Amino acid sequence: MQRTKGYLDEQFCxxxxxxDETSPNFxxxxxxxxxxxxVRLVTNIEQAMEKYPEDxxxxxxxxxxxxxxxxxxxxxxxNNECTLFRNNCGxxxxxxxxxxxxxxxxxxxxxxxxxxxxxxxxxxxxxxxxATRPAGK
Amino acid sequence: xxxxxxxxxxxxxxxxxxxVARAVLRGAGADVDEAENGAEAVRLVRERIGxxxxxxxxxxxxxxxxxxxxxxxATRRIRAMGVATPIVAVSSDCLPSDVHAFTAAxxxxxxxxxxxxxxxxxxLAKFQLA
Numbered sequence: 362m363q364r365t366k367g368y369l370d371e372q373f374c375x376x377x378x379x380x381d382e383t384s385p386n387f388x389x390x391x392x393x394x395x396x397x398x399x400v401r402l403v404t405n406i407e408q409a410m411e412k413y414p415e416d417x418x419x420x421x422x423x424x425x426x427x428x429x430x431x432x433x434x435x436x437x438x439x440n441n442e443c444t445l446f447r448n449n450c451g452x453x454x455x456x457x458x459x460x461x462x463x464x465x466x467x468x469x470x471x472x473x474x475x476x477x478x479x480x481x482x483x484x485x486x487x488x489x490x491x492a493t494r495p496a497g498k
Numbered sequence: 499x500x501x502x503x504x505x506x507x508x509x510x511x512x513x514x515x516x517x518v519a520r521a522v523l524r525g526a527g528a529d530v531d532e533a534e535n536g537a538e539a540v541r542l543v544r545e546r547i548g549x550x551x552x553x554x555x556x557x558x559x560x561x562x563x564x565x566x567x568x569x570x571x572a573t574r575r576i577r578a579m580g581v582a583t584p585i586v587a588v589s590s591d592c593l594p595s596d597v598h599a600f601t602a603a604x605x606x607x608x609x610x611x612x613x614x615x616x617x618x619x620x621x622l623a624k625f626q627l628a
Contacts, residue, residue, distance in 0.1 A: 372612060372614070375614050375615065376518065378615070379518075379521040379522065379525060381525075384521065387521060390517070391514065391517060391518060394513060394514045394517060395514055398512070398513070398514055425590065425591075426512075428590065429512065429515070429590040429611060430512070430514055432590060432610075432611050432612050433514045433515055433518050433611070433612045434514075
C-alpha cells in the first residue's frame with residue numbers, strides 16, 4: 362500500500378477492517394462503487410461547467426457530492442483538490458475552477474490506476490493482504 | 499441472556515454511503531433498515547410505531563441532502579409524531595449553521611460523514627445503546 366501513500370487516509374483502512382468472511386471483498390466493492398459514482402459526478406461537473414458558465418453555486422453543489430464520495434473511501438489527495446475547486450467557487454474564480462477541476466480529474470485517474478494495481482496485487486497475494494496503517498495508529 | 503440487537507434506521511440516498519454505514523452498523527451488531535429519502539424514513543418510522551412493526555427504532559441516522567424530502571424535514575416530521583428515538587445527523591455539510599439547522603429540527607447529535615466504527619461507538623455510548 363506504500364504506492365498509494367498520501368492518496369488514501371485512515372478511512373481506507375477502516376473500510377478494509379469491515380471485511381470479514383461474509384464480505385471478503387468489501388473494500389474492492391466499495392471502491393468499485395466509488396468509481397461508478399465519481400465518474401458520473403465528474404461528468405455532471407463537466408457538463409455543468411459547460412452549460413452553466415460561472416454558475417458557481419451549481420458547480421459547488423456538484424463538487425460537494427464528489428467530495429462526499431471521496432470521504433467514504435479516504436481519497437484524501439483527490440478530496441484536497443475538490444476542496445480547492447470549492448474554494449475557487451467561493452471566490453467566483455472561473456479560471457481557478459477550470460484549473461482545479463483538471464487537477465481533480467487527474468487525481469481521479471491516478472487514484473483509479475493505483476487502486477486497480479493494489480487490488481490486483483492483493484488477489485495475487487491471497488487473503489492475508491490489506492493496507493498498512495501509518496506507524497503510531 | 500442474549501442482548502437484544504439494536505434497531506437502526508439509516509436514511510441516506512447515496513449508495514456508497516449506505517453500503518459503508520450498513521457495514522459499520524452490522525459490524526456493531528445492529529439490525530438495519532434503510533430509507534433512501536426522508537419521506538421513506540417517515541413512512542418506516544410511522545409503520546414501526548403503528549403497532550405492526552415491532553416497536554420504535556433505537557436509533558435513526560440521517561443524511562441532510564436527499565431527494566423527495568431532506569433530513570431536516572424528515573427529522574421535524576418524526577418529532578411531530580411524538581417519536582423520542584435519538585436522531586443523529588450524518589452529513590458532509592458540517593458548518594455550524596448546518597449543525598444548528600439539524601438540532602433546531604429536533605436532531606440530538608451530528609457527526610460528519612463517513613460513519614466509522616469509532617463515531618458509531620461514541621453515538622451508541624452517548625445514547626446508552628452500547
